[in-house]
Amino acid sequence: MAMMTPLRAAVETGRDVVALISQLGDERPAVRELASEQLTELGSLAADELIRAAESSADLEVALRARWLVDRLPLVADGDPPRVVAILERLPRLGVAERLRQMQVLLRLDGDIGVEPLARMVLLERSTFAATVAAALLAREWVPDDRFWPPVAEAIITGIGPSRRPAAALLRSLVRGSKAASADEKRIAADEAAAALAALATTEPGPAADRALLDDESLLDETAAVRIFRRALLMLRMTAGQKDEALAEARRLLAAAREHDGDAMLAIELAWLTEHGLPEAVDLVPLDGDGVSPLVAYAAAVARRRTGDDLAAAELAARASAALDAADVSAAARLQAAQLLARWGAVEWCLAEHATLIDDAESSVGMLATAGVTCAEYLHEQGRDEEATALLGKLLDGPGRRAGIEQAISQIGNDAANLRARMHYFAACAAAQRGDTAAERRLVDEALAAQDQEVDSLIALYRLAGQDPERLAAVRPRIQRAVTRIEETLVTVPEDAASYNEYAWLVSNTEGDFGQATAFARKAVELSPESPSLLDTLAHCLAAEGDLDGAIRTQSVAVRLEPHNRMLRLNLERFEDRRRKQP
Numbered sequence: 230m231a232m233m234t235p236l237r238a239a240v241e242t243g244r245d246v247v248a249l250i251s252q253l254g255d256e257r258p259a260v261r262e263l264a265s266e267q268l269t270e271l272g273s274l275a276a277d278e279l280i281r282a283a284e285s286s287a288d289l290e291v292a293l294r295a296r297w298l299v300d301r302l303p304l305v306a307d308g309d310p311p312r313v314v315a316i317l318e319r320l321p322r323l324g325v326a327e328r329l330r331q332m333q334v335l336l337r338l339d340g341d342i343g344v345e346p347l348a349r350m351v352l353l354e355r356s357t358f359a360a361t362v363a364a365a366l367l368a369r370e371w372v373p374d375d376r377f378w379p380p381v382a383e384a385i386i387t388g389i390g391p392s393r394r395p396a397a398a399l400l401r402s403l404v405r406g407s408k409a410a411s412a413d414e415k416r417i418a419a420d421e422a423a424a425a426l427a428a429l430a431t432t433e434p435g436p437a438a439d440r441a442l443l444d445d446e447s448l449l450d451e452t453a454a455v456r457i458f459r460r461a462l463l464m465l466r467m468t469a470g471q472k473d474e475a476l477a478e479a480r481r482l483l484a485a486a487r488e489h490d491g492d493a494m495l496a497i498e499l500a501w502l503t504e505h506g507l508p509e510a511v512d513l514v515p516l517d518g519d520g521v522s523p524l525v526a527y528a529a530a531v532a533r534r535r536t537g538d539d540l541a542a543a544e545l546a547a548r549a550s551a552a553l554d555a556a557d558v559s560a561a562a563r564l565q566a567a568q569l570l571a572r573w574g575a576v577e578w579c580l581a582e583h584a585t586l587i588d589d590a591e592s593s594v595g596m597l598a599t600a601g602v603t604c605a606e607y608l609h610e611q612g613r614d615e616e617a618t619a620l621l622g623k624l625l626d627g628p629g630r631r632a633g634i635e636q637a638i639s640q641i642g643n644d645a646a647n648l649r650a651r652m653h654y655f656a657a658c659a660a661a662q663r664g665d666t667a668a669e670r671r672l673v674d675e676a677l678a679a680q681d682q683e684v685d686s687l688i689a690l691y692r693l694a695g696q697d698p699e700r701l702a703a704v705r706p707r708i709q710r711a712v713t714r715i716e717e718t719l720v721t722v723p724e725d726a727a728s729y730n731e732y733a734w735l736v737s738n739t740e741g742d743f744g745q746a747t748a749f750a751r752k753a754v755e756l757s758p759e760s761p762s763l764l765d766t767l768a769h770c771l772a773a774e775g776d777l778d779g780a781i782r783t784q785s786v787a788v789r790l791e792p793h794n795r796m797l798r799l800n801l802e803r804f805e806d807r808r809r810k811q812p
Contacts, residue, residue: 246271246278253282254291261294268298273352273390276302280355280394299355306349310342317346329362333758336366337786339751339771339779344381348388351397358451361429364396365454368403368461372789373468377782382407395429399458406465415469422462429458452489456482460501467506479510492522493565499528500573504792508535516545523552523566531573546578553582560586560596567600571607574793580604587620597624598637602648605655610796614659621652650680657689669693682711684735691739708739726756726763734766737773746770761787765797768804777808 249271252264268275279302282295304317316331323331332350335343347363354360367385371378382404389397399422406418459482466475479502486494495514502510511532514525521529526549534542553563563582570579583604586592592600601624608617624634625648635645653676660668670693676686687708694700715732719725733750736742750767757763764787772780784801791797 246275249275250278250282250286250291250295253294254286254288261290265294265298269301272302276352277391277393280357283355284357296355299353302353304346304349304353306346309346312338313343313346316343325356325359328359330758332359332363332366334755336370337754337758337764339767339783341377341381341384341782345384345388348385348400349390351389351394351400352392357394360394361396361451361454364400365457367400369457371403371407371461371464373407373464375789377785378407395425399425399429399461403461403465406468412470415465416471419462419465419469419471419474422458422465426455426458426462429455452485456485456498459485460505463502463507464505472507475507476510476513479507480513483510483513492525493569496522496524496528496569499525500531500569503528503532503535504573508532511536521548521552523549523558523562524569526552527566527570527575527578528573530578531570531575534575546575550578550581550585553585560589560592564596564600564603568603572791572793576611579607583607587623594631594633594637595640597631598634598643599641602638602641602643605651609655609658610794612662612795614655614662617655618652618659621648621655625649625652646680647683650676650683650686652676653679654683654686654689657686666693677707681707682714684711684731687711687735688738705740708735708741711735712741724756726753726760729753729756730763730766733770737766737770743770743773747774759790761791761794761797764790765800768800772804772807777804777811780804781808 246268249264249268252260253268255261255264268279276299279295279299282291283299284292286292286295300321304320305314309317313335316335320328320331332347335347337343344367348367350363351360351367354363367381370381385400386404389400392398402418402422402425406415406422409415409418459478463475463478463482466472466478482498482502483495486498499510499514502508511529514529515521516526516529526545530542530545530549533539533545549566552558553566563586567579567582567586570576570582583600586596586600587604601620605617605620605624608614608620623629625645638645638648653672657669657672657676660666660672669689673686673689673693676683677690680686687704690704691701691708694704712732712735715728715735718728719732722728729749730753733746733753736746737750747767747770750763750770753763754760754767764783768780768784768787771777771783781801781804784797784804788794788797788801
């Protein structure tokens with residue numbers, strides 16, 4: 230029992246942990262072994278000091294033994310579900326980029342079962358870089374008044390345990406602030422978060438290999454992680470009623486974007502600030518002179534419109550569009566602007582930029598194909614199916630049809646037959662909006678005549694069949710042929726997220742093996758964890774299996790990732806309506 234006394238004291242003070250670690254370098258083997266045994270017994274309670282010694286001890290013997298002990302700290306805990314255990318057990322064998330991908334997978338597992346293990350990585354990861362990214366992924370999940378946050382917050386606190394690392398301290402403050410009832414409590418939590426963020430800036434970032442640039446832009450680096458923490462701190466300031474302090478954080482966000490990432494990120498940060506209740510941040514961005522980029526001008530226009538200054542918004546938008554006309558600005562820059570405007574909910578400006586690309590005789594045939602297909606799908610998302618139909622008709626059959634358009638369509642991963650099917654499908658959707666069921670049936674048939682396995686058209690055909698046995702008998706073999714084709718594709722390309730998603734979307738909206746559809750939807754999300762469209766499919770699969778709570782949770786994440794996507798919001802409303810109607 231006497232041997233346990235320093236361990237109990239270590240839990241409270243941490244001083245004896247430091248003493249034990251120093252004994253790892255003792256010249257007496259028995260002392261070294263006893264210290265190793267006691268540190269192993271302490272486990273995660275000793276993690277902070279062990280990691281610090283492993284990375285920075287001047288005593289090589291201490292550093293090597295500390296690293297050995299850290300690497301033996303088990304990421305897997307009693308009660309972890311099998312899917313979590315499978316991920317955690319292979320993490321030590323993965324390179325840094327794949328480890329970060331698996332963190333994203335943990336975050337997106339159904340029922341938030343991966344949240345606590347991900348928070349555990351903040352405590353136990355020897356790499357400061359990996360621990361910081363894990364914390365940033367968790368911090369990014371919080372938005373004020375999110376009904377799904379409380380259980381996530383509890384899992385985070387359990388996972389980070391006693392860790393005093395700056396990233397863990399920041400998460401702890403964020404959770405405390407999100408739960409606080411009074412403005413004073415929120416201010417205290419925000420001040421603690423600010424102190425943790427400042428401490429993080431002085432922390433050694435870890436091995437150079439971990440800080441290497443990553444090829445995959447969906448993965449976070451240290452700059453992106455700090456950006457997430459600063460955004461979370463800003464939202465805490467806003468909920469505490471500290472608008473001046475929030476504006477100060479906004480200034481830091483914008484300055485960092487300008488310094489490290491350039492105009493595109495500066496525009497994205499300004500749009501984010503507008504979306505999260507601080508459009509006044511536009512006053513922090515210099516907009517005078519001719520050097521303002523089109524993206525920043527458009528983001529400023531979105532902010533001005535949110536403040537109610539429609540005249541200034543229109544002037545800024547016109548200025549941005551005119552700047553994109555400059556001879557030294559590429560068509561790709563205009564397409565980027567259109568895509569960002571879609572994300573920011575600026576529908577008409579987005580469509581205007583697409584139209585300029587499509588109507589410009591100087592646009593390459595490849596750019597014409599990309600802009601045309603992207604714009605048609607966006608019009609469909611907005612419920613403007615007649616316009617989407619007309620646009621694809623112009624692209625495929627119009628009097629100004631460009632030579633080589635079919636090859637260009639193929640080069641962007643589509644084909645003319647499928648695009649023609651989409652055109653007829655959009656026309657069918659327009660007919661459905663008018664209540665013209667006969668025209669809708671005819672147009673769905675035309676879509677399937679162009680491409681007999683176009684998934685949305687098969688779903689529409691199944692829906693139109695209703696309870697009619699003859700119609701159902703006719704459509705079922707067509708659905709099965711499409712399912713078989715997708716299964717064959719997955720045999721040859723087993724890591725194809727699009728095919729997993731296509732199978733799941735078709736089956737969940739018609740009939741078949743719902744369990745397999747859900748498994749395939751989960752696989753697609755694992756391959757691309759931050760895709761709102763794949764999360765949308767998974768939500769449909771969960772709903773098809775009767776798990777409406779899970780569907781609403783998953784769909785809510787999709788909406789949070791892409792808040793201005795009209796279809797994602799409509800689907801969330803449908804799931805919530807079905808949930809309300811359940812007995």
